[in-house]
Amino acid sequence: MPRSIGVLAREHIAVGLVEEHQVVAPVLVFPGKGDDPDALQAIPAEAIGERIREQIEQVGQGQDIDVIGVGFPGITREGIIEESPNLQQVKGLNLQAILSSASLKGGAPVPVRIFNDADVMAAGIAATQGQLDRSIRVWTLGNGIGFGRYPWTEGTWEGGHSVVTLDPKEHFCGCGGKGHLEGIMGLRAMRLRFWDMEPEEVFENARTGDARCGTFVKLWHRALAAATATSIHMDGPGKFFVTGPTARFIDLGLMGMYLHEMVKMTPLQGSIFEMISTSDEIGIIGATVNAERVTRTT
Ligand SMILES: [Zn+2]
Numbered sequence: 001m002p003r004s005i006g007v008l009a010r011e012h013i014a015v016g017l018v019e020e021h022q023v024v025a026p027v028l029v030f031p032g033k034g035d036d037p038d039a040l041q042a043i044p045a046e047a048i049g050e051r052i053r054e055q056i057e058q059v060g061q062g063q064d065i066d067v068i069g070v071g072f073p074g075i076t077r078e079g080i081i082e083e084s085p086n087l088q089q090v091k092g093l094n095l096q097a098i099l100s101s102a103s104l105k106g107g108a109p110v111p112v113r114i115f116n117d118a119d120v121m122a123a124g125i126a127a128t129q130g131q132l133d134r135s136i137r138v139w140t141l142g143n144g145i146g147f148g149r150y151p152w153t154e155g156t157w158e159g160g161h162s163v164v165t166l167d168p169k170e171h172f173c174g175c176g177g178k179g180h181l182e183g184i185m186g187l188r189a190m191r192l193r194f195w196d197m198e199p200e201e202v203f204e205n206a207r208t209g210d211a212r213c214g215t216f217v218k219l220w221h222r223a224l225a226a227a228t229a230t231s232i233h234m235d236g237p238g239k240f241f242v243t244g245p246t247a248r249f250i251d252l253g254l255m256g257m258y259l260h261e262m263v264k265m266t267p268l269q270g271s272i273f274e275m276i277s278t279s280d281e282i283g284i285i286g287a288t289v290n291a292e293r294v295t296r297t298t
Pocket of ligand 1: 173180182
């Protein structure tokens with residue numbers, strides 16, 4: 001039975017073998033547990049590509065591989081990483097070309113497709129939640145704010161950089177843009193704003209009545225509601241999953257209330273938020289789902 005290989009690149013790179021939307025062998029991860037979490041930042045772009053290629057060869061040893069799918073953070077187009085704010089050295093890297101040279105069983109070239117990491121997460125959630133026949137959107141909340149959608153379509157979709165305020169003092173986004181969602185919600189942005197406390201403490205202090213923290217927590221929720229409302233006004237209502245390291249701070253009741261204030265046209269109402277925990281495996285599965293769909297239609 002032909003299998004696919006999925007790759008998810010985030011803080012680390014995970015590579016796995018997938019059959020029928022399930023990971024069927026141990027996932028290879030680098031840097032591994034115990035290694036420096038910022039190790040990837042120090043590796044030159046080509047070497048990151050070569051390392052992924054080696055892991056693909058290891059995972060695919062002796063297997064009939066149909067397709068290789070990769071989820072990589074940043075803007076990717078036609079196999080090239082055009083911009084990746086958290087791994088700046090890879091800008092311009094032709095990852096598809098490096099991975100296409102992987103030597104696999106039979107020696108025939110295996111198609112490689114590169115996607116944004118948030119999009120493969122959306123595809124993985126769709127596959128593992130029985131939602132492959134509908135359209136879903138996914139917010140991933142961490143240092144950066146990822147916006148993924150399934151089914152995958154060509155486009156930029158940098159929803160994390162949606163402008164949610166016209167206040168020129170809102171300048172904490174990692175990309176340098178003013179008024180961006182990530183500049184309010186991102187972990188790094190929160191640390192820049194509250195240099196005297198950790199994000200956990202900000203949310204805790206808001207609960208116990210601290211006015212400054214309380215105001216910020218409302219802004220934090222309104223920002224995500226605003227970006228979601230923009231997506232609804234562009235793309236229609238639907239299901240929005242929320243995941244990632246800081247998704248636990250979300251008050252879904254508050255989100256629903258703010259969204260209701262922001263989306264008033266009747267045909268656009270009825271969107272739902274759902275929290276979900278995700279893993280490397282879900283991203284790996286999603287990468288293969290997207291790669292299989294794209295290679296089938298082209
Ligand atoms: Zn930005």
